Amino acid sequence: MILGEYVLRDLFPDLDEDQYQPAGIxxxxxxxxxxxxxxxxxxxxxxxxxxxxxxxxxxxxxxxEPNVPYVLELAPELEIPEDTAVLFLPRSTLLRSGVSVHTALGDPGFRGKIRVLAVNHHAAPYRIAHGERVVQAVFLRAEDAGRYEGDYGR
Structure with missing residues (x-):
């Protein structure tokens, strides 16, 4: 089950208003x-x-720059609930502009900064402002899930 906007507002009450979406943040x-x-x-x-x-x-x-891989660090830092996994999906404006965003699953219990890989496939440089919305996080209930024990969270 995907968690909707009103559940996410309770989980993440300190976001800017433009960060809440019907099926994610x-x-x-x-x-x-x-x-x-x-x-x-x-x-x-x-x-x-x-x-x-x-x-x-x-x-x-x-x-x-074109054809160069970049790591994008996103805000805010996330604390994923222990009964929830997160899919990170690119905002469609980036895809329509020739910029791909490669992501991974956010495991239950992960805490920390989210980083994704971006590549500009267009022939010209692509400009993007600090603070622009670049990824939508979609939260899914994970029944009987374990807890993140990896190297990249805190």
Whole structure:
């Protein structure tokens, strides 16, 4: 079952009014990082992320160069309830503009900043302002779920 706007208003009462949607909440762009160097996902728990270099804004606007992967850090930080999982979906304006957003599942009990991968597939740079809504979080009830025990939350 997808949690609707009125349930989400109770769970997340401190959001801006424009972040509440009928079937989710919008997350806003906070920081942008460019990936540098090597990463690895090897046997067992041997995983190494590439280095993240923060991209500075120009007058509060980030510029995404064509065909470069960027990590977008979103606001607000989320605390996902233990009986809920979250699907993160791109806002359609980005897709219509040639910018893909790649996401993962938010597990029950995850607490922390949400980061997604974005790639500008257009031939020209794409500009996006700090604080713009870029991802919609859709919350689903997860029956008999375990709790997030990963490396990326707090």
């Amino acid at each position: 919008d997350l806003k762009l906070d920081r942008v990082f460019r990936l540098e160097g090597r990463g690895a996902l090897l046997e067992g728990d041997d995983k190494r992320l590439p280095e993240y270099r923060e991209v500075e804004t120009e007058g509060g606007v980030f510029e995404l």
